[in-house]
Each structure stands twice: as structure tokens, then as C-alpha cells.
Amino acid sequence: MKTSFPKQDIKVLLLEGVSQNAVENFRRAGYSQIEFHEKSLPEAELKARIADAHLVGIRSRTHLTGEVLAQAKRLIAVGCFCIGTNQVDLEAARRLGIPVFNAPYSNTRSVAELVIAEAIMLLRGIPQKNALCHRGGWTKSAAGSFETRDKVLGIVGYGHIGTQVGVLAEGLGMRVIFHDIESKLSLGNARASAGLNDLLERADVVTLHVPETPATQMMIGASEIARMRSGAMLINASRGSVVDIDALAAALRSGHLAGAAVDVFPIEPKGNDDAFVSPLVGMDNVILTPHIGGSTLEAQDNIGIEVANKLVRYSDNGSTLSAVNFPEVSLPEHPNSRRLLHIHKNVPGMLSRINELFSAGNINIDAQFLQTDPQVGYVVIDVSTTEAQAVLLKDQLAAIPGTLRSRVLY
Ligand SMILES: NC(=O)C1=CN([C@@H]2O[C@H](COP(=O)(O)OP(=O)(O)OC[C@H]3O[C@@H](n4cnc5c(N)ncnc54)[C@H](O)[C@@H]3O)[C@@H](O)[C@H]2O)C=CC1
Numbered sequence: 001m002k003t004s005f006p007k008q009d010i011k012v013l014l015l016e017g018v019s020q021n022a023v024e025n026f027r028r029a030g031y032s033q034i035e036f037h038e039k040s041l042p043e044a045e046l047k048a049r050i051a052d053a054h055l056v057g058i059r060s061r062t063h064l065t066g067e068v069l070a071q072a073k074r075l076i077a078v079g080c081f082c083i084g085t086n087q088v089d090l091e092a093a094r095r096l097g098i099p100v101f102n103a104p105y106s107n108t109r110s111v112a113e114l115v116i117a118e119a120i121m122l123l124r125g126i127p128q129k130n131a132l133c134h135r136g137g138w139t140k141s142a143a144g145s146f147e148t149r150d151k152v153l154g155i156v157g158y159g160h161i162g163t164q165v166g167v168l169a170e171g172l173g174m175r176v177i178f179h180d181i182e183s184k185l186s187l188g189n190a191r192a193s194a195g196l197n198d199l200l201e202r203a204d205v206v207t208l209h210v211p212e213t214p215a216t217q218m219m220i221g222a223s224e225i226a227r228m229r230s231g232a233m234l235i236n237a238s239r240g241s242v243v244d245i246d247a248l249a250a251a252l253r254s255g256h257l258a259g260a261a262v263d264v265f266p267i268e269p270k271g272n273d274d275a276f277v278s279p280l281v282g283m284d285n286v287i288l289t290p291h292i293g294g295s296t297l298e299a300q301d302n303i304g305i306e307v308a309n310k311l312v313r314y315s316d317n318g319s320t321l322s323a324v325n326f327p328e329v330s331l332p333e334h335p336n337s338r339r340l341l342h343i344h345k346n347v348p349g350m351l352s353r354i355n356e357l358f359s360a361g362n363i364n365i366d367a368q369f370l371q372t373d374p375q376v377g378y379v380v381i382d383v384s385t386t387e388a389q390a391v392l393l394k395d396q397l398a399a400i401p402g403t404l405r406s407r408v409l410y
């Protein structure tokens with residue numbers, strides 16, 4: 001499909017070492033201006049690089065704040081090559097008419113496998129035994145070592161990852177309980193707990209799989225940790241903001257908790273050359289991993305394809321299917337029509353003002369797709385007209401008060 005704005009002029013900015021599959025997908029789709037960075041960029045450089053980018057791809061480390069997005073004058077869409085979208089100011093993006101996409105499933109199995117491996121390791125006391133062996137020590141003892149069979153695994157956040165952890169844990173013979181703010185179908189023999197406190201009081205191992213939201217910030221603080229069973233273990237592969245890390249360190253030091261596995265931190269290094277600092281450093285009974293829950297080659301390769309495809313589809317066709325902050329429109333192609341996009345504030349009378357333009361110009365609408373959310377309306381209009389007339393219509397559409405964006409797609 002030949003787009004009205006030439007694809008070779010569309011600048012794609014990819015950060016944080018997203019999979020080369022993404023680069024290849026963009027190239028295959030005809031995009032040639034691809035700027036690739038292995039790391040996230042310091043804020044000043046990010047603002048400079050994003051200023052003329054049309055599509056940007058990030059992972060969990062790059063913060064697209066309202067201030068950064070305000071610099072991105074040409075940005076048409078954001079791709080989060082991960083699950084979490086808390087690093088993007090989704091409201092600011094929506095107000096600017098910028099849809100944000102992510103990969104909601106591709107790395108979930110990788111996280112679930114890591115969590116199960118960690119549960120086994122923690123229950124056996126392997127982190128401290130391993131550390132001691134490396135220092136020339138030897139603790140051949142069964143004290144503090146347990147099988148997973150019959151132990152209670154408490155899952156906080158029973159979504160895509162939490163449910164998979166539950167299924168794998170039941171395969172090992174664990175008893176699974178979960179807590180979620182939504183009512184959820186139990187898989188296998190898993191049972192909903194009577195609330196977070198009930199789960200904390202009953203579980204031998206607690207694992208966190210909630211997104212970062214205002215409600216989950218510091219969800220596990222000193223008083224929640226105090227409720228956990230003496231000798232219990234905590235696994236956090238969700239977000240660093242969910243756990244009060246100082247309270248966790250104190251509980252591990254005092255021996256109230258026997259161990260922990262932590263993959264995500266309140267402050268994480270920008271890239272592999274930067275130092276990692278945490279109150280948990282140096283504790284033998286803690287497994288520390290550098291936010292690699294979703295970092296397997298399988299997951300990253302699939303995410304590269306999935307998110308690049310979503311960005312290409314929006315850029316080529318206007319489809320916003322599975323956008324996380326935007327009305328979702330999935331569109332068939334009408335190659336013999338011209339396609340116009342109009343993104344606007346969702347205020348009364350907008351559609352009639354749009355349609356007046358077409359009837360005034362005596363232009364037949366071949367197809368029209370509209371979706372709204374409380375803030376934004378997104379309408380796609382396919383019309384039989386010349387390119388020059390489509391450009392004129394785009395300018396007229398842009399002049400309607402409340403317009404956020406208007407484009408001729410092809
Ligand atoms: N360590 C890593 O590399 C990775 C970390 N993650 C993190 O894991 C999180 C979870 O991922 P998914 O399971 O795919 O998300 P999901 O959206 O499928 O599941 C999250 C669940 O948490 C529940 N929830 C939300 N707020 C809650 C609250 N206040 N209390 C209790 N439950 C609550 C939701 O209802 C939902 O069922 C992501 O948001 C991301 O932050 C995801 C992938 C990789």
C-alpha cells in the first residue's frame with residue numbers, strides 16, 4: 001500500500017535494545033529510517049532524539065513523561081516492547097492523539113518460569129548455600145530446606161503471569177491461593193484468598209504479579225511483611241514500586257523472612273554499564289536479578305515482531321486494535337479509496353461537523369469507522385476522491401475546533 005506520507009520519510013526511533021526482529025519488520029514494511037540504541041537515553045538526549053521521530057519503541061526503562069512527549073512534535077505512535085506501560089504518561093499521550101501499544105502476552109511464560117525456579121531455589125535455601133560455596137564454605141545440612149510439595153504459594157495479581165505461575169506451581173504439587181481486585185476464574189485447584197491479608201498470613205511463598213498503579217504503590221510495606229508467616233519468602237518480578245524495599249531488607253535481616261527473589265527495583269540502572277545500588281546487595285538469602293523476568297530470546301523475538309507489527313499497522317492502515325490508551329478501531333483496507341484519519345476531543349457534535357465537510361463538498365463516503373472513549377474520538381473516513389482534494393479535506397478537518405490530529409493516510 002502506497003502511503004500518502006512516504007514511508008522512507010518516517011523516522012523510527014528504537015531504544016533499549018529491542019529485538020532485531022523489530023528492525024527487520026520495519027524494513028520489510030518499507031521503513032528505512034531506523035535509529036537504534038542499545039540503552040535508554042538520558043532525558044535531555046531523549047528529548048532531542050524524539051523531537052523529529054514519528055514512531056518510537058521503548059522498553060520498561062524509558063520514561064515518556066508529558067514533558068518528553070511535548071517535545072515529540074511529529075510523533076504518531078508509541079510502542080512499548082514489553083507488558084508494562086506505567087513508564088508512559090498514557091493520559092498525556094491520549095491528549096496529544098498518540099496511541100500507545102504494548103505486547104501483553106509475549107513474555108508472560110518467561111516470567112512465570114523464572115518465578116517457579118526461584119520458588120524452588122528459595123525453599124531449598126540454595127542462594128545462601130551457593131554464596132557460601134563460592135567463598136570456600138560448606139553447609140551440607142537439611143536445616144531450612146524444603147520441597148515445594150504441599151507448600152502454599154500466594155499469588156498477588158492473578159492475571160496473565162499470575163495464572164501461569166499458578167498452573168506451573170500446581171504441577172509441582174504446591175497449593176495455590178491468589179488475591180486480585182477483580183473476580184477471577186480459578187485455574188486448576190487454585191483458590192481465591194479472603195483478601196490480601198489472608199493470603200499473606202497463609203502463604204509459604206508470596207509472589208507479586210500486579211501492574212504499577214496508584215493502588216499498588218508500596219502495596220507490600222512493613223505491616224504487610226509483618227503479616228507474612230515467619231520463615232516465609234517473597235518474590236517480586238512485578239514493579240519495584242510495589243514493595244517497600246527497606247522494609248523488606250529489614251525483615252530479611254531480622255530473620256522474619258527466610259529469603260526473597262527480586263527482579264525489579266525502585267531505582268534501576270539505565271543500562272548495563274551503570275552501577276546497581278540496593279539495600280539488598282550483599283544478602284546471601286536474596287536472589288537479585290537485573291529486571292530480566294521477560295528477557296529470554298523467545299520472548300524478545302516475539303515481542304519485536306508483535307509490537308513492530310502494531311506500529312506498522314497503525315502507520316499504514318490506521319488500525320488501533322489493542323492500543324492501551326486509545327479508542328480501538330480495526331480497519332479493512334479499501335485500496336480504491338483515500339483514507340483520512342481524524343483524532344479529536346470527544347465533545348458533542350464533532351461527527352456532524354466532520355460529515356458536513358463531506359456533504360458540502362459533495363464527496364461520497366465509502367466507509368466510516370468511529371470509536372470514542374470518554375476523552376478522545378477517533379474517526380477513519382474512506383472516500384473516493386483525488387489526492388489533492390483529500391489534502392484539502394485534511395486541512396479543513398484540522399480546522400474543526402477540538403481537533404487533535406488529522407492525516408491523509410493514503
Ligand atoms: N520482571 C519483568 O521482566 C516483567 C514484569 N512484568 C510486570 O508484571 C505485571 C503483571 O503482568 P501481567 O500478569 O501480564 O498483567 P495482567 O494485567 O494480566 O495481570 C495483572 C493482574 O493484577 C490485578 N491487579 C491490579 N491491581 C491490583 C491490586 N491493587 N490488587 C490486586 N490485584 C491487582 C489485575 O486485576 C490483573 O488480574 C506487569 O504489569 C509488569 O509490571 C511483566 C513482564 C515482565
Ligand SMILES: O=C(O)C(=O)COP(=O)(O)O
Nearest residue numbers: 059060061082083084294
Ligand atoms: O514487560 C514488562 O513489563 C517488563 O517489565 C519487561 O521489561 P523489559 O522489556 O525487560 O524492560
